[in-house]
Amino acid sequence: MPQMLDFPTCYVCRSVDLEIISNEEFGPMTMCCECGYSWIASYEELSSDIRVNIAS
Numbered sequence: 001m002p003q004m005l006d007f008p009t010c011y012v013c014r015s016v017d018l019e020i021i022s023n024e025e026f027g028p029m030t031m032c033c034e035c036g037y038s039w040i041a042s043y044e045e046l047s048s049d050i051r052v053n054i055a056s
C-alpha cells in the first residue's frame with residue numbers, strides 16, 4: 001500500500017523544504033532547498049503550499 005503524503009517531498013533526500021522556481025525552458029520546477037535537486041513541478045506541488053520564487 002503506497003504511503004500517502006500530505007506534502008510533496010524531495011525525491012532524493014525526502015526534505016519538505018522545497019520551493020517553486022521558474023525555468024525558461026522547462027517552466028515551473030520544484031527545487032529542494034536541502035540538496036539542490038530540481039524537477040518539473042507537478043500539479044500537486046504547484047497547488048500546494050510551497051513558497052514560490054520566480055527567478056528573474
Ligand SMILES: [Zn+2]
Pocket residue numbers: 010011012013014015032033034035036037
Ligand atoms: Zn533534497
